[in-house]
Structures are given as C-alpha cells and as structure tokens.
Amino acid sequence: MSIDRKIVDDLVANDISFVTTVPCKQLAGVIEEVEARDGILHVPSNKEDEGMGLCAGAWMGGKRPAIIMQNTAIGVTINTLATLIQYYRMPLPMLISYRGELREPVACQVEMAVHTKALLAQLNIPTYHFHTQSDADELDAILKYTFMCNKPVAILTDASFWGGYGDQ
Amino acid sequence: MIRSEILRAIAPVLRDHLVVCNIGLPSQELHMIDDNAKNFYMLGTMGLASSIGLGLALAQDKTVISIDGDGSVLTNLGTLSTIANNVADNYILMIIDNGSYGSTGDQPTYAGRKTRLEKVAEACGCENVITCRGEDTGETLQAAIDSGKMTIIVVKCDSGNIKLPVITMDPVVIRDRFMKAVAD
Numbered sequence: 001m002s003i004d005r006k007i008v009d010d011l012v013a014n015d016i017s018f019v020t021t022v023p024c025k026q027l028a029g030v031i032e033e034v035e036a037r038d039g040i041l042h043v044p045s046n047k048e049d050e051g052m053g054l055c056a057g058a059w060m061g062g063k064r065p066a067i068i069m070q071n072t073a074i075g076v077t078i079n080t081l082a083t084l085i086q087y088y089r090m091p092l093p094m095l096i097s098y099r100g101e102l103r104e105p106v107a108c109q110v111e112m113a114v115h116t117k118a119l120l121a122q123l124n125i126p127t128y129h130f131h132t133q134s135d136a137d138e139l140d141a142i143l144k145y146t147f148m149c150n151k152p153v154a155i156l157t158d159a160s161f162w163g164g165y166g167d168q
Numbered sequence: 169m170i171r172s173e174i175l176r177a178i179a180p181v182l183r184d185h186l187v188v189c190n191i192g193l194p195s196q197e198l199h200m201i202d203d204n205a206k207n208f209y210m211l212g213t214m215g216l217a218s219s220i221g222l223g224l225a226l227a228q229d230k231t232v233i234s235i236d237g238d239g240s241v242l243t244n245l246g247t248l249s250t251i252a253n254n255v256a257d258n259y260i261l262m263i264i265d266n267g268s269y270g271s272t273g274d275q276p277t278y279a280g281r282k283t284r285l286e287k288v289a290e291a292c293g294c295e296n297v298i299t300c301r302g303e304d305t306g307e308t309l310q311a312a313i314d315s316g317k318m319t320i321i322v323v324k325c326d327s328g329n330i331k332l333p334v335i336t337m338d339p340v341v342i343r344d345r346f347m348k349a350v351a352d
C-alpha cells in the first residue's frame with residue numbers, strides 16, 4: 001500500500017472527516033487521497049490560520065478535523081494555536097511537511113526548519129518526527145492521543161520520509 | 169446606528185441560532201445583551217470568526233451566523249473565497265461595517281475609505297451578497313435565514329463604542345457550553 005493511502009486510512013479509521021489543506025509538493029499525494037475519499041470533507045484553505053479556524057468550527061460541529069500544511073505555517077499560526085486551539089482546548093492533528101531538512105534543495109526552507117522544533121517546543125505542542133516510512137506505524141496511536149488530550153499535535157514528515165525531492 | 173445598538177435590535181433573531189462572534193467589543197456587547205449557550209465568543213485570534221462559522225456550518229445542519237467586522241474581514245480576506253467555493257446554505261456571514269477598528273479605538277479601516285467589502289465578496293464568488301443599513305439589519309438577517317441560502321450581509325453603520333466589561337468566562341466553559349448547544 002502507498003504511504004499516502006496508509007496515512008489517509010489512519011485518518012479515516014480515527015473518524016477524521018474534515019480536512020483542510022494548503023498545497024505542498026511532498027504532501028500532494030496525501031491531499032489527492034483526502035480529496036478522493038467520500039468520508040472526508042476536504043476544504044482547501046488560503047492560509048493556515050484560516051484553516052485552523054475552519055477546523056475549530058468543524059470540531060465544535062461534531063466532526064473530527066485535521067490540517068495538512070508545511071512547517072513554514074508554524075510561523076503563520078502561532079497566535080491561532082495559542083489563542084484559539086490551545087486556549088479553548090481543541091484537538092488538532094497537524095500533518096506537516098518538514099521542509100529544510102536533509103536533502104533540501106532550497107536554501108531558504110532551512111531558515112524556518114531551524115526554528116520549527118523550537119517553536120513547537122515553546123508552545124508545548126507534542127511533536128513527532130517521521131524520518132523513515134516505518135515511523136508512520138505510530139500515526140494511528142498519535143491520532144488517538146490527539147483526540148484523547150484535546151491538544152494540537154504536530155507530525156513532522158521530512159524529505160527522507162517522502163523519499164527525497166526527485167531530480168532536483 | 170452603532171454596532172451595540174444593532175446587536176441589541178437583532179438579539180431576538182440571533183437567540184434561536186448558533187452565533188460565532190468576533191473578538192473584542194462585539195463579543196463583549198453580545199455577552200452583555202443576551203448571553204446564552206448558543207453564542208461562541210472569540211476571546212482572541214482576530215479575523216477567524218468567519219472561518220470558524222464556515223467550518224461549523226459545513227459540519228452540521230443548524231443555521232450558523234458569524235458576526236464579523238470590516239477590520240477583521242480585511243485581516244483574513246481569503247476567507248471570502250473559501251466561503252464562496254464551499255457553499256453551506258445554513259451559513260450567514262454578517263459583517264458589521266463601521267469603517268473602523270472599533271475595539272482598538274476607532275482607527276479607520278480601508279473599508280471606511282476606498283474598499284467595498286460587498287464587491288470583494290461578489291468578486292470572490294459569493295452568490296448572495298446583501299448590503300443594508302444598520303436600521304434594517306434584523307429584517308435582512310431574518311430574510312437571509314428564511315431563504316435557506318448562504319448569504320453575506322454587509323451592514324453599513326456608524327462607528328462608536330459603549331463602555332463595558334471584558335468577558336471573564338473561561339474559554340473552555342464557553343466552548344463546552346456551545347458544543348452542548350450545537351449537539352442539543
């Protein structure tokens with residue numbers, strides 16, 4: 001089974017039925033899979049803080065949400081994470097493409113990569129880092145943990161996890 | 169007519185529906201005028217009332233009214249295209265457009281100058297965009313609810329604030345109470 005399907009199967013198995021996404025090359029397969037599933041309402045957002053607002057509303061409406069985004073979004077969403085998701089104690093799995101790690105071809109991506117884990121740690125956000133494909137075996141448990149504790153939880157997926165950047 | 173007068177006038181219409189209310193004075197005013205479990209007060213996170221309301225409307229069937237401001241919509245302008253492209257006919261976005269940032273002391277917004285939010289909403293693809301005067305808000309809102317169509321209402325009104333206390337309710341209490349009202 002493809003890793004994209006495995007990830008979305010885990011979302012569905014955990015009753016996640018509302019997913020918002022901001023485009024990403026590495027997560028493109030997952031996003032395509034999310035769009036294709038009947039049981040998931042996929043609402044693309046223009047910016048990640050907007051997406052978190054959508055997720056907060058969906059959760060209060062009875063649907064388990066998730067957001068799919070790049071790690072640069074941590075810089076965009078700190079206020080929303082602190083004053084909406086954490087303050088009102090809401091669960092939010094964040095499947096994050098961890099740009100700027102090993103095999104990264106774009107230098108500027110490293111500039112946010114070096115802050116990513118520090119910012120997540122500063123926010124006391126439980127953070128998991130998928131480096132090899134077998135790391136995704138824990139996704140099911142991570143999702144259960146997220147909805148058990150009603151917190152935002154970060155799942156960083158780096159280039160090695162996705163098999164590099166192809167020909168770049 | 170200023171925002172607090174409008175909220176007082178439309179409270180009987182709002183009371184029966186789920187309301188997501190913008191940060192700052194709008195939430196404080198609604199809380200003072202008619203606090204109830206169907207109100208979700210935003211205590212932070214400027215700009216997201218319309219996004220929270222849309223997510224809520226897409227997730228369940230009850231009518232949802234987001235009360236937003238011109239300044240807050242300008243801070244999250246992408247929301248209008250997300251709303252237009254993800255139609256929820258149980259959703260009403262009501263933008264109280266007083267042309268100023270009320271909660272920070274009535275500094276002018278660009279909506280109070282050249283920018284027309286109703287035209288932005290239409291250009292984003294929103295199909296039912298209605299502009300009304302403050303005096304006509306209740307009637308316009310009721311008609312939008314009755315239409316069963318997703319509607320954006322831009323209420324043109326005066327800027328001005330009343331003195332009132334901050335909301336001291338715990339956010340988790342606000343949220344839990346609201347979720348029970350949603351599920352009820």
Ligand SMILES: [Mg+2]
Pocket residue numbers: 237238239264265266267268269270277
């Ligand atoms: Mg205003």
